[in-house]
Amino acid sequence: MLRAHFNNMEKILSAQGASVAITGHSLHKGTPREEFISKFLKDHLPSNISIGTGEIIDHQSKPGDQRNQYDIVLYRNEYPKISFSETISAFLIESVVATLEIKSTLTYEDLKTSIQSAHNAKVLAPSYEEVFSISNFSRGIRNFLVAYNGPQKMQTVQNWVDKAHQELGISVPMLPNNHTRFNIPSPSLDAIFILEKGFVHYDNFIAGVDTTQIRLQQPSVNWVSADSQDGNLLYLFHMLHQLIKSVQGRFLNPAPYLSGQRFNISTK
Numbered sequence: 001m002l003r004a005h006f007n008n009m010e011k012i013l014s015a016q017g018a019s020v021a022i023t024g025h026s027l028h029k030g031t032p033r034e035e036f037i038s039k040f041l042k043d044h045l046p047s048n049i050s051i052g053t054g055e056i057i058d059h060q061s062k063p064g065d066q067r068n069q070y071d072i073v074l075y076r077n078e079y080p081k082i083s084f085s086e087t088i089s090a091f092l093i094e095s096v097v098a099t100l101e102i103k104s105t106l107t108y109e110d111l112k113t114s115i116q117s118a119h120n121a122k123v124l125a126p127s128y129e130e131v132f133s134i135s136n137f138s139r140g141i142r143n144f145l146v147a148y149n150g151p152q153k154m155q156t157v158q159n160w161v162d163k164a165h166q167e168l169g170i171s172v173p174m175l176p177n178n179h180t181r182f183n184i185p186s187p188s189l190d191a192i193f194i195l196e197k198g199f200v201h202y203d204n205f206i207a208g209v210d211t212t213q214i215r216l217q218q219p220s221v222n223w224v225s226a227d228s229q230d231g232n233l234l235y236l237f238h239m240l241h242q243l244i245k246s247v248q249g250r251f252l253n254p255a256p257y258l259s260g261q262r263f264n265i266s267t268k
Helices: 002-019 026-042 110-120 156-169 179-183 212-217 233-244
Strands: 049-057 070-076 080-082 090-091 096-105 129-132 142-149 190-195 199-201 223-227 249-253
Touching: 002 142, 002 233, 026 049, 026 096, 026 233, 049 096, 070 090, 090 129, 096 110, 096 156, 096 223, 096 233, 110 142, 110 156, 142 223, 142 233, 156 190, 190 223, 199 233
Parallel strands: 049 090, 096 142, 142 190
Antiparallel strands: 049 070, 070 096, 080 090, 129 249, 190 199, 199 223
């Protein structure tokens, strides 16, 4: 049932994306497609996760700094946020589970920009008070890209990923063929999905496809790619579900956010 449902949803999202292709302005294509994905997430994710749009900050962020805007931000709603308008917010890095960038047709330049944006989010410094942690994943934010269209073969996208990291000077850690690779985070995007075409993801997903035998033959493998007409949305949902279900006894430590504030104290 779950597989059939998500395969049907993947077809529906593809059809919805195609329905706005006749518009004459790029915003009129991109914005509805973001809304289609956002609605899908709202309909399927648990209520402790909220969905927004905007930028991400840490305790070192300063007013007026240049920051990326993320199409979709998944955040834990027990944390505070800064609302700039009804639709745009600044989210504390401590609250953010994942971001999703939505592209109409994925190009190399789109991918390169998204890799840089994801890297910028990955280097933010969260401030936690940690009581306990029960998780099979590397800590920190996850960054995804979802495209309605793109290259016919996902190997092309995987080649783009390698090229973009090299051009941007972002080092990608080698992943050993043992359980420790699941604790090594991607330095940028974690996964790229093209609806009804396939996916590419960094090979540190503990509940993902088994690459053990491939790694024995190719120890330097860091990325997994697959061409598939269906199952892509299901796999994305599976990844998000695994992230959200991780139990982490971590709480915001507000002290670094207040470190620059000075008060004139008086007593009587």
